[in-house]
Amino acid sequence: MSAIRVYEFAKKFDLSSKELLEVAKTNGINFNSHMSSMDEQQQKQLTNAITKPKTPAKAETNNQANHNRKNAQQNVKSNSEAKGTSMTEKTNNKQQHTAKGQTGNTNQKPAPKQPVKQQTKASIAAEKAAKEFGSRRSRGGRRNRRGKYNQPKTESKGLTARKHKDLPEKLVYSEGINIQEIAKQFHRDASEIIKKLLMLGVMANQNQALSKEVIELICVEYGVEPEEKHVIDVSDLNQYFEDARANRLEENLATRPPVVTIMGHVDHGKTTLLDQLRNTRVTEGEAGGITQHIGAYQVEANGKVITFLDTPGHAAFTTMRARGADVTDITIIVVAADDGVMPQIVEAINHAKAAEVPIIVAINKIDKPTANPDRVKQELTEHGIIPEDWGGEHIFVEISAKMNLNIDELLEMVLLVSEVEELKAEPNRMALGTVIEARLDTAQGATATLLVQDGTLNVGDPIVVGNTYGKVRTMVNDKGRRIKTAGPSAPVEITGLNDAPQAGDLFVVFEDEKTARQAGEERASKALELQRDSKKKVTLENLFDSIKDGEMKAVNVIIKGDVQGSVEALSASIQKIEVEGVRVNIVHQAVGAINESDITLASASGAIVIGFNVRPTPQARSQAQEEEIEIRSHRIIYDAIEEIETAMKGMLDPEYVEEITGQVVVRETYTVSKVGTIAGAYVLDGFIQNSSKIRLIRDNIVIFEGELASLKRFKDDAKEVAKGFECGIMIENYNDIKIDDIIEPYRMVEVKRK
Numbered sequence: 001m002s003a004i005r006v007y008e009f010a011k012k013f014d015l016s017s018k019e020l021l022e023v024a025k026t027n028g029i030n031f032n033s034h035m036s037s038m039d040e041q042q043q044k045q046l047t048n049a050i051t052k053p054k055t056p057a058k059a060e061t062n063n064q065a066n067h068n069r070k071n072a073q074q075n076v077k078s079n080s081e082a083k084g085t086s087m088t089e090k091t092n093n094k095q096q097h098t099a100k101g102q103t104g105n106t107n108q109k110p111a112p113k114q115p116v117k118q119q120t121k122a123s124i125a126a127e128k129a130a131k132e133f134g135s136r137r138s139r140g141g142r143r144n145r146r147g148k149y150n151q152p153k154t155e156s157k158g159l160t161a162r163k164h165k166d167l168p169e170k171l172v173y174s175e176g177i178n179i180q181e182i183a184k185q186f187h188r189d190a191s192e193i194i195k196k197l198l199m200l201g202v203m204a205n206q207n208q209a210l211s212k213e214v215i216e217l218i219c220v221e222y223g224v225e226p227e228e229k230h231v232i233d234v235s236d237l238n239q240y241f242e243d244a245r246a247n248r249l250e251e252n253l254a255t256r257p258p259v260v261t262i263m264g265h266v267d268h269g270k271t272t273l274l275d276q277l278r279n280t281r282v283t284e285g286e287a288g289g290i291t292q293h294i295g296a297y298q299v300e301a302n303g304k305v306i307t308f309l310d311t312p313g314h315a316a317f318t319t320m321r322a323r324g325a326d327v328t329d330i331t332i333i334v335v336a337a338d339d340g341v342m343p344q345i346v347e348a349i350n351h352a353k354a355a356e357v358p359i360i361v362a363i364n365k366i367d368k369p370t371a372n373p374d375r376v377k378q379e380l381t382e383h384g385i386i387p388e389d390w391g392g393e394h395i396f397v398e399i400s401a402k403m404n405l406n407i408d409e410l411l412e413m414v415l416l417v418s419e420v421e422e423l424k425a426e427p428n429r430m431a432l433g434t435v436i437e438a439r440l441d442t443a444q445g446a447t448a449t450l451l452v453q454d455g456t457l458n459v460g461d462p463i464v465v466g467n468t469y470g471k472v473r474t475m476v477n478d479k480g481r482r483i484k485t486a487g488p489s490a491p492v493e494i495t496g497l498n499d500a501p502q503a504g505d506l507f508v509v510f511e512d513e514k515t516a517r518q519a520g521e522e523r524a525s526k527a528l529e530l531q532r533d534s535k536k537k538v539t540l541e542n543l544f545d546s547i548k549d550g551e552m553k554a555v556n557v558i559i560k561g562d563v564q565g566s567v568e569a570l571s572a573s574i575q576k577i578e579v580e581g582v583r584v585n586i587v588h589q590a591v592g593a594i595n596e597s598d599i600t601l602a603s604a605s606g607a608i609v610i611g612f613n614v615r616p617t618p619q620a621r622s623q624a625q626e627e628e629i630e631i632r633s634h635r636i637i638y639d640a641i642e643e644i645e646t647a648m649k650g651m652l653d654p655e656y657v658e659e660i661t662g663q664v665v666v667r668e669t670y671t672v673s674k675v676g677t678i679a680g681a682y683v684l685d686g687f688i689q690n691s692s693k694i695r696l697i698r699d700n701i702v703i704f705e706g707e708l709a710s711l712k713r714f715k716d717d718a719k720e721v722a723k724g725f726e727c728g729i730m731i732e733n734y735n736d737i738k739i740d741d742i743i744e745p746y747r748m749v750e751v752k753r754k
């Protein structure tokens with residue numbers, strides 16, 4: 001008998017690793033995790049423990065076993081990167097959702113929700129209404145209006161026939177109800193109510209929308225209890241997700257396949273791995289059937305299904321997360337064994353960490369002679385990813401995507417992590433999920449790939465997707481087959497929407513088309529409004545207020561810099577800042593220009609981006625503007641630290657902010673003795689003024705910051721040169737200008753404090 005891994009041993013006995021870890025623990029053997037190796041003695045001992053006939057366990061042993069089970073789960077859970085604190089936070093969050101959902105709706109049916117009714121206090125309203133109308137009342141001003149009587153005292157003769165029909169106990173209303181509708185509920189003539197109101201000094205016709213006060217006044221007069229119906233926001237899709245979670249019953253839950261995203265650096269083999277999986281591990285009976293690229297697909301391993309998001313790179317992953325979608329259960333980070341840890345890998349790790357998604361590391365290209373897996377491991381330890389055989393808690397699998405080496409083992413690890421995560425869903429409910437991809441097809445109209453996250457989606461279902469709606473007309477699976485139903489974790493491409501949604505949008509199936517339409521239309525108009533009045537993002541300006549209001553537990557920051565040393569120094573100093581118990585949390589730090597991925601991550605995690613001697617790329621800048629992400633640029637570490645600290649203390653002086661007015665590229669340089677270097681430049685965007693302050697940027701790094709010595713159009717001095725024009729530029733006290741340098745003009749503008 002040779003040494004064997006825990007999970008392999010567990011398999012022999014058809015046990016899950018978790019179960020085996022429990023058994024081991026009750027037998028006094030503590031393994032670190034399912035990857036730990038077992039010696040002969042341990043194998044013998046556990047074989048005996050597993051195979052010996054079971055005697056009824058004492059209560060105490062059971063407790064112990066339960067305890068161990070929990071410990072075991074915990075142990076294995078920590079493998080999945082969601083380490084101690086973050087996992088607890090995640091669970092807590094879920095519980096909060098549950099609690100919230102339960103108070104909102106105890107009805108088990110998930111969607112659409114029943115209105116939540118809330119009682120109003122009749123007496124208070126009556127008094128309020130009486131005050132309002134009392135002065136205008138001609139008669140009955142002193143009559144008891146506390147609702148003790150059930151019949152109106154003044155009844156006209158013509159109403160005798162109706163007299164015997166009882167009044168209801170309650171009037172369920174929503175603001176805007178009219179007399180005609182009240183009359184119907186009261187089994188009274190509208191004219192009678194109008195008359196009564198008149199006597200109370202209120203003039204109203206039967207179709208007029210009534211205010212809350214008047215409605216309650218009528219109720220008091222009739223001795224009926226008013227009950228305001230709070231109209232539920234049918235368009236709040238998040239609420240349906242929360243309700244689904246809150247109303248889950250254990251007996252309705254079934255294990256669902258994990259949803260996996262593959263991330264990694266360019267050329268490290270993500271696509272090759274995805275292709276390998278797609279081509280070789282097609283669900284049995286479906287081989288060769290894959291024709292469809294719908295953005296996600298399912299493979300089979302050990303008789304179990306795994307869903308892969310077929311969008312290599314983390315852009316899709318973070319874009320979705322930025323939009324609030326939480327689709328990935330497990331992340332595989334691919335690192336080429338012959339290349340090592342590159343910036344994009346660090347980014348991927350930070351993205352996964354921020355999303356609290358378990359990480360599996362696939363060291364790829366081990367078939368290459370230059371492969372050096374140990375180097376990759378070593379480098380990853382610097383980022384907190386430590387392999388189990390080095391005493392850490394991360395799963396590493398050495399693979400060759402190209403040669404199809406150890407791919408099965410990788411899939412096995414995915415299944416192992418998913419087993420630990422206990423991924424469940426409720427197949428017998430109306431479907432909920434997220435859009436993976438969407439497009440407008442000339443032939444088919446709007447098509448969207450949806451990932452069903454809970455419930456089952458059926459052809460014909462009325463559905464709201466993002467800000468659009470429709471009815472599922474056709475449904476195609478990842479093998480290109482037409483299907484009628486799709487269960488949890490299944491990706492499907494649907495048609496039948498009235499417009500194309502966006503990747504990351506949520507979808508919810510409704511019971512009827514009318515409500516779906518209402519919700520969809522409401523969402524579309526709200527989205528428009530939102531666009532105008534865009535959401536409050538974290539900025540240095542609102543930092544202090546958010547801290548004061550207790551909204552903020554930590555200030556999230558992304559640091560980009562020109563050299564590793566300064567990034568580290570800045571990061572270390574910033575992390576020392578503490579204001580009123582609030583600290584700075586570095587979400588991501590790296591060397592290089594501020595790129596779109598940084599902005600997406602900032603948006604997803606509510607972070608401020610600090611650039612140290614680096615600038616945002618033009619795309620990142622416009623994305624940041626669109627998403628209202630604050631980018632602060634500094635050249636002195638102390639300034640960056642001080643700015644954050646003063647902002648956190650609420651002492652930031654926001655009276656002036658920098659406004660970049662344009663972008664100018666140097667196309668030529670002329671050196672004139674005794675004068676200096678003149679740049680022949682071209683305004684790419686915006687404008688430059690002779691009074692502009694400028695930055696000189698080379699390869700995204702700020703080389704110099706200062707002022708213009710002169711700005712000329714041909715031979716003449718110019719006040720301003722706009723986009724599309726050439727100009728001659730000299731920089732005050734600076735001559736080292738080179739072709740292709742970017743001159744960034746900016747000015748300081750005064751802003752009002754909020």
Ligand SMILES: Nc1nc2c(ncn2[C@@H]2O[C@H](COP(=O)(O)OP(=O)(O)OP(=O)(O)O)[C@@H](O)[C@H]2O)c(=O)[nH]1
Nearest residue numbers: 265266267268269270271272364365400401402403
């Ligand atoms: N020898 C060897 N080459 C591999 C392996 N996996 C991928 N490659 C090669 O590495 C190159 C890059 O692989 P891709 O799969 O395109 O890498 P990627 O990470 O998807 O790259 P991007 O799509 O550009 O981000 C290709 O030439 C592959 O054939 C492997 O396991 N062994």
